[in-house]
Amino acid sequence: MIASVSGVVASVGAEVAVVEVGGIGLALHCAPPTLASLRVGRETRLAAALIVREDSLTLFGFASEDEKQLFELLLTASGVGPKIAVAALSVHTPEALRAAISQGDLSTLTQVPGIGKKGAERIVLELRDKVGPVSALPVQGGRSMAWTEQVRQGLVGLGWSMAQADQAVAAVAETIDGTTPPVPVLLKQAIRLLGKNK
Template sequence: MIAFVSGRVAALGPDTAVVQVGGVGMAVHCAPRTLASLRVGQDATLSTSLVVREDSLTLYGFADDDERQVFEVLQTASGVGPRLAQAMLAVHAPDDLRRAFATEDEKALTAVPGIGKKGAQRLLLELKDRIGAPVGAAAPAGGAPRAASWR
């Protein structure tokens, strides 16, 4: 897996950034929020997730590891591939998605293009316990903060 790419931003497209890494231009698919923070000619570091398919290797880039982690958890649900996971992150920040799952907010999920009412219900059922609590949430009873599930 390619954990991150770091280098000068060579070009920006509607959903892709080209980052020059060691003389090679790496096309990295990014959500609009991440692309908005990049500028051509400036250095950038993007956390990445490499999606391997039979006919392609696609690199997805994120502003931070939290966004990448949520992207990967979303793909564990049936019917959710990298494009839909990225669309979810384009509409909602990672913590907003966690909050939507914690409160079973169907409406927040159906705001994502490609997710209908039944799809939102299925996602809530499959991911509610896997996606984790919102970062801004209060500590669980017992006083001690709960460790992140991925550690």
């Protein structure tokens, strides 16, 4: 089983990063915050999980061992597949997810694309006793508090300048009315805006 991947970042896309390991390029599906931290041509080390299906072998990469453990824990819940588990880590930090599961906070869990009220209830029921210790500090909005920095880093990682990234983030911020959408949605919106301004 593959537990981690170390090597040079060959490419970074919207959902997948390619890391060169011993002359072989490994494609790792990652959450946007992890992708935003990677730089092409630089060394990286990602915790990894290999998901084996009858017709595919898919590698997932994580910035920390904590994220990987929570990803694997989420997969043990009924109805949660790799796509939803990655989406959960895209929207919330591991700490926020653990707190939401531990406290039965359905509104936080249903912010994740693909998780409805019944799915959130099932996750709480099945994982509440397995999430481990949760920080006593109140969690405010998971990753949503830092979406601007995540989108900015993602754009710079994809080749835009810091000034262009700042401009796009400001434009996207003006479009938000009410609940902040997940980071992947905001990143795609920023990329579209920058594409129009080329």
